[in-house]
Amino acid sequence: MAKEIKSRSEDYSQWYNDIVRKAQLADHSAVRGCMVIKPNGFAIWENIKAQLDKMFKETGHVNAYFPLFVPKSLFEAEEKNAEGFAKECAVVTHYRLKNDPAEKGKLMVDPDARLEEELVVRPTSEAIIWNTYRGWINSYRDLPLLINQWANVVRWEMRTRLFLRTAEFLWQEGHTAHSTKEEAIEETRKILAIYADFAENYMAMPVIKGIKSANERFAGAEDTYTIEALMQDARALQAGTSHFLGQNFAKAFDVQFLNQNNKREYVWATSWGVSTRLMGGLIMTHSDDDGLVIPPKLAPTQVVIVPIPKPNEQIGEVADKIMANLRAKGISVKFDTDKKKRPGFKFAEYEMIGIPVRIGIGMRDLEKGVVEIARRDTKEKMSVPVDGVADFVANLLDEIQDNLFQKAVKFRDEHITKADTFDEFKEIINGKGGFVHAHWDGTTETEIKIKELTKATIRCIPLDNEKEEGKCILTGKPSTQRVLFAKAY
RNA sequence: CGGGAUGUAGCGCAGUCCGGUAGCGCGUGCGCCUGGGGGGCGUGAGGUCGCAGGUUCAAAUCCUGUCUUCCCGACCA
Numbered sequence: 140m141a142k143e144i145k146s147r148s149e150d151y152s153q154w155y156n157d158i159v160r161k162a163q164l165a166d167h168s169a170v171r172g173c174m175v176i177k178p179n180g181f182a183i184w185e186n187i188k189a190q191l192d193k194m195f196k197e198t199g200h201v202n203a204y205f206p207l208f209v210p211k212s213l214f215e216a217e218e219k220n221a222e223g224f225a226k227e228c229a230v231v232t233h234y235r236l237k238n239d240p241a242e243k244g245k246l247m248v249d250p251d252a253r254l255e256e257e258l259v260v261r262p263t264s265e266a267i268i269w270n271t272y273r274g275w276i277n278s279y280r281d282l283p284l285l286i287n288q289w290a291n292v293v294r295w296e297m298r299t300r301l302f303l304r305t306a307e308f309l310w311q312e313g314h315t316a317h318s319t320k321e322e323a324i325e326e327t328r329k330i331l332a333i334y335a336d337f338a339e340n341y342m343a344m345p346v347i348k349g350i351k352s353a354n355e356r357f358a359g360a361e362d363t364y365t366i367e368a369l370m371q372d373a374r375a376l377q378a379g380t381s382h383f384l385g386q387n388f389a390k391a392f393d394v395q396f397l398n399q400n401n402k403r404e405y406v407w408a409t410s411w412g413v414s415t416r417l418m419g420g421l422i423m424t425h426s427d428d429d430g431l432v433i434p435p436k437l438a439p440t441q442v443v444i445v446p447i448p449k450p451n452e453q454i455g456e457v458a459d460k461i462m463a464n465l466r467a468k469g470i471s472v473k474f475d476t477d478k479k480k481r482p483g484f485k486f487a488e489y490e491m492i493g494i495p496v497r498i499g500i501g502m503r504d505l506e507k508g509v510v511e512i513a514r515r516d517t518k519e520k521m522s523v524p525v526d527g528v529a530d531f532v533a534n535l536l537d538e539i540q541d542n543l544f545q546k547a548v549k550f551r552d553e554h555i556t557k558a559d560t561f562d563e564f565k566e567i568i569n570g571k572g573g574f575v576h577a578h579w580d581g582t583t584e585t586e587i588k589i590k591e592l593t594k595a596t597i598r599c600i601p602l603d604n605e606k607e608e609g610k611c612i613l614t615g616k617p618s619t620q621r622v623l624f625a626k627a628y
Numbered sequence: 629c630g631g632g633a634u635g636u637a638g639c640g641c642a643g644u645c646c647g648g649u650a651g652c653g654c655g656u657g658c659g660c661c662u663g664g665g666g667g668g669c670g671u672g673a674g675g676u677c678g679c680a681g682g683u684u685c686a687a688a689u690c691c692u693g694u695c696u697u698c699c700c701g702a703c704c705a
Contacts, residue, residue, distance in 0.1 A: 481667070
């Protein structure tokens with residue numbers, strides 16, 4: 140059978156689309172720019188969600204749910220935020236349809252059912268949440284308020300790609316209120332650390348923690364912190380953001396509290412989010428020309444057992460025993476008893492959908508008391524005695540998780556390059572790509588100019604950045620540190 | 629939102645220029661043979677040609693409109 144996935148070297152975009160389709164992660168829908176997340180894709184998202192949710196709760200956050208619609212007057216209250224999102228908002232103007240008198244069987248918007256005030260479909264929930272918080276916060280005893288919500292949001296994007304940028308997407312958005320600036324900044328950084336921990340230790344996707352330039356900052360924030368990952372095509376992906384909002388929203392929505400000295404103060408705020416975009420990052424960090432590769436910690440099914448050539452009683456017995464042992468260790472496993480498909484076909488199919496470990500059991504193996512274990516990341520195959528399978532697989536899953544991360548780290552590190560002149564800068568951006576570590580004079584004007592000339596943007600100023608005197612690569616003006624540039628998704 | 633492509637069977641495509649009532653490969657149903665990396669032979673099923681109008685004796689094909697998807701740009705998580 141012909142290869143069904145375009146190779147990465149031939150056409151990276153097409154490869155990505157092929158993976159999403161062939162691994163049955165998502166489909167396009169009847170609605171422009173909106174996707175259907177299929178069971179294979181949603182199962183991974185559920186794992187992402189479960190782990191993050193646990194981490195949020197361990198740090199004192201609780202979940203709640205706020206409405207999809209935001210009255211326009213609330214939405215516009217925080218000016219910068221409203222301005223930032225205005226161009227991509229869906230707006231509800233009517234609340235009723237009626238039969239179209241001109242065309243039988245058709246419906247039309249009832250012109251008599253215009254809303255007095257339009258409702259904005261949330262592109263993010265700060266407005267509705269801060270309007271609500273005003274009623275919840277009275278005293279310093281009510282603080283901090285640490286709330287998260289899992290929700291869908293809508294941003295009317297011109298150009299969409301499955302998972303990476305869709306008009307509607309799923310995400311979590313945390314919205315916290317604090318009595319001091321320091322505590323809010325600490326919260327912002329704490330969440331960033333959780334995101335980085337999750338990205339690296341669960342997704343096996345190395346990230347750089349940093350702070351955004353003014354130009355790339357979230358509208359309405361004082362500071363935006365980010366985790367930036369690098370995809371296999373050497374383009375950067377913003378994988379999560381955590382915002383220190385200062386008192387902007389507290390002032391816009393008049394959220395004040397009485398401090399211990401009985402004085403009224405505005406609260407300090409944060410917001411933070413990661414979205415289904417992480418799925419895109421996961422795909423583009425690990426997958427290869429044979430299909431999806433999922434790190435074991437997020438794989439809905441970690442191990443699949445394939446009988447060779449087809450199941451019989453003896454193979455079934457061994458498979459059952461192995462499954463029981465694996466499950467006792469908390470490993471998810473599936474036994475493929477489908478008699479209609481051939482082993483070779485199953486091998487290819489499970490590689491396509493990214494199951495980390497495959498166990499092949501045939502009569503020839505059983506005569507020797509072994510099974511064949513194949514790992515998805517390296518395609519390596521090993522013979523392992525039946526009795527030791529559970530321990531072997533448990534170790535192997537850890538090893539795969541680690542190997543995926545190390546491989547990604549190596550690639551990322553090889554694609555961080557220093558540039559000291561603009562010619563060098565352009566050569567790297569247009570050549571090997573990746574992050575370019577270069578001096579910048581700190582002005583938005585220069586940043587925009589560089590973007591116009593090279594399409595590279597400032598991804599972040601790394602938190603662990605070393606201070607270093609230098610000259611801006613474009614203007615030659617003095618600079619105190621290098622920042623990371625890259626072409627980004 | 630601008631430029632360029634695209635839409636025909638589940639998937640990938642040909643047919644469109646030069647209108648005449650739809651075809652190929654893969655998949656799929658059934659049968660037999662096979663069986664340690666996407667099997668072989670045989671025999672079937674499956675499409676109001678994206679949608680809506682129009683021209684015509686006749687439209688996948690020509691015209692108009694509209695929508696989808698992809699690529700490039702602008703915008704953006």
